[in-house]
Amino acid sequence: MKKIILQIVYCVIIRNFLKIFVGVKFDKANFLIENEQFIIVANHNSHLDTMAVMASIPHKIIHKVKPVAAKDYFGKTKLQEKFSNYFINTLLIKRASGIEKGGENPIRQMIKELDKGYSLIVFPEGTRGQPEVMQPLKKGIALVLLERPTIKFVPVFIYGMGKALPKGDGIILPFTSTLKFGVPEMIDPNSDKDKIILTIEHRLQELKDNSFADGI
Amino acid sequence: MEEIFRADYFHKNELLIVVAIILGLLIFATLLFAIIGIINPKAKLQELKARTKSWWVMASMFIVATLVNPKISYIAIAFLSFVAFRELYSLMGFRESDRKAIFWAFISIPIQYYLAFIGWYGAFIIFIPVIMFLFLPFRFVLKGETKGIIKSMASLQWILLLTVFGISHLAYLLSLPELPNFSSGGRGLLLFVVFLTEINDVMQFTWGKLFGKHKIIPKISPNKTWEGFIGGILSTTVIGYFLGFLTPLKGYELVLVSFMVAISGFIGDVVMSSIKRDIGVKDSGNLIPGHGGILDRIDSLVYTAPVFFHLVYYLAY
Numbered sequence: 448m449k450k451i452i453l454q455i456v457y458c459v460i461i462r463n464f465l466k467i468f469v470g471v472k473f474d475k476a477n478f479l480i481e482n483e484q485f486i487i488v489a490n491h492n493s494h495l496d497t498m499a500v501m502a503s504i505p506h507k508i509i510h511k512v513k514p515v516a517a518k519d520y521f522g523k524t525k526l527q528e529k530f531s532n533y534f535i536n537t538l539l540i541k542r543a544s545g546i547e548k549g550g551e552n553p554i555r556q557m558i559k560e561l562d563k564g565y566s567l568i569v570f571p572e573g574t575r576g577q578p579e580v581m582q583p584l585k586k587g588i589a590l591v592l593l594e595r596p597t598i599k600f601v602p603v604f605i606y607g608m609g610k611a612l613p614k615g616d617g618i619i620l621p622f623t624s625t626l627k628f629g630v631p632e633m634i635d636p637n638s639d640k641d642k643i644i645l646t647i648e649h650r651l652q653e654l655k656d657n658s659f660a661d662g663i
Numbered sequence: 664m665e666e667i668f669r670a671d672y673f674h675k676n677e678l679l680i681v682v683a684i685i686l687g688l689l690i691f692a693t694l695l696f697a698i699i700g701i702i703n704p705k706a707k708l709q710e711l712k713a714r715t716k717s718w719w720v721m722a723s724m725f726i727v728a729t730l731v732n733p734k735i736s737y738i739a740i741a742f743l744s745f746v747a748f749r750e751l752y753s754l755m756g757f758r759e760s761d762r763k764a765i766f767w768a769f770i771s772i773p774i775q776y777y778l779a780f781i782g783w784y785g786a787f788i789i790f791i792p793v794i795m796f797l798f799l800p801f802r803f804v805l806k807g808e809t810k811g812i813i814k815s816m817a818s819l820q821w822i823l824l825l826t827v828f829g830i831s832h833l834a835y836l837l838s839l840p841e842l843p844n845f846s847s848g849g850r851g852l853l854l855f856v857v858f859l860t861e862i863n864d865v866m867q868f869t870w871g872k873l874f875g876k877h878k879i880i881p882k883i884s885p886n887k888t889w890e891g892f893i894g895g896i897l898s899t900t901v902i903g904y905f906l907g908f909l910t911p912l913k914g915y916e917l918v919l920v921s922f923m924v925a926i927s928g929f930i931g932d933v934v935m936s937s938i939k940r941d942i943g944v945k946d947s948g949n950l951i952p953g954h955g956g957i958l959d960r961i962d963s964l965v966y967t968a969p970v971f972f973h974l975v976y977y978l979a980y
Contacts, residue, residue, distance in 0.1 A: 607753065623750050624753075
């Protein structure tokens with residue numbers, strides 16, 4: 448039942464809303480079906496980012512993918528938490544500031560979901576920031592990849608969402624945007640977290656440069 | 664079903680003939696390029712094939728628009744404006760503080776098309792050039808961000824004029840009153856101007872490819888030549904004359920209108936090319952993602968629609 452709801456919500460309603468009204472050009476993502484498990488790593492400028500990445504995922508595997516979101520934002524109340532768990536299928540984690548106050552370690556939480564067979568969507572920039580300005584990436588994703596080195600990461604570059612719905616704005620303005628997939632890649636299990644973060648940053652930058660050069 | 668479809672083509676031979684011609688030409692072109700591709704795999708056909716594909720899209724859209732209930736046609740043309748507006752403004756690099764004004768520019772699209780739908784000519788013709796022209800700068804001012812405000816005010820108004828005001832004339836064709844002895848009505852006029860505009864593009868392109876030597880404006884469109892321009896105008900005028908049964912015009916009027924459609928189609932094409940060039944150059948040779956969709960398809964229509972409308976409005980209504 449949840450699978451059908453997620454399929455209708457993302458692959459029909461949100462996908463068409465983003466395509467027809469907002470003007471998002473989705474990259475083909477059928478190659479994701481061939482990878483049993485993956486972690487999508489995307490840049491983050493807007494609330495629409497999570498929606499857009501989810502809507503780009505093939506409907507066959509949509510129920511196996513969980514976006515990782517901040518609990519202090521998406522899970523403010525119990526009801527909100529239930530809602531986002533059911534309709535957005537989120538994995539809510541506490542940000543660094545929340546851990547100090549106690550609570551489950553977000554790295555552990557992500558690994559637990561991976562072990563259950565879920566794929567993840569991660570925005571390692573943490574917060575949304577200025578449109579089209581990339582912030583330094585948080586190290587958490589590298590720690591997860593080091594623990595489960597057989598799972599590939601897939602870089603995703605999103606352009607324009609930060610203009611369609613910037614931080615602190617309540618109105619979605621249509622804006623011709625693009626969502627580009629990079630090539631799935633496994634990390635070197637012997638490297639360290641800083642090197643992995645550097646590789647991911649590099650891949651995102653490459654994807655950005657390529658999509659600007661193609662003009663797509 | 665009858666409320667949605669207006670399948671009275673079979674009683675209106677003029678429309679049926681033109682639809683048949685359009686589809687025939689498209690099938691002919693598609694087959695021709697496919698066969699050339701098989702015989703000579705090295706032939707550079709990408710551009711031609713891409714063009715044919717976009718003509719298919721345009722032709723199907725407007726044939727369907729003339730076939731269905733006019734209410735749906737208004738919505739379809741409004742959607743065309745919406746997509747064109749979105750695409751053009753996304754390329755222009757507006758400031759974040761411009762969002763409120765852009766929001767109102769979006770709101771003006773359904774209003775403009777509603778005015779076309781109810782056929783209130785006076786309001787339709789002043790809504791964007793007068794009312795929005797006076798209102799939008801005020802919305803910018805309320806935001807209080809003066810750095811770069813001239814560019815934002817000017818570009819937004821200009822995008823609205825191009826993509827909404829210009830294209831909405833196509834919709835108003837459907838609201839024109841009925842004339843005695845002219846049965847195809849607004850739908851005939853719509854079909855006429857869209858078909859002639861597309862034919863003009865094809866003719867300019869073909870003549871240019873065959874005989875093109877002397878460039879007109881090499882800095883903007885290196886492929887545009889005097890030979891293509893003149894050949895295109897002559898053939899478009901002749902074709903327009905023979906398609907005259909779709910319009911209430913007679914004799915010399917028809918020649919004049921077809922000639923003007925040809926000229927303004929050319930101007931629209933090069934004006935849009937220059938814009939793309941500016942946007943491309945501005946970002947040090949890189950195009951912005953999201954570029955190159957509907958704008959390439961409606962570049963000439965942006966000019967031919969209002970020119971054609973006002974000529975016909977003056978001559979026949």
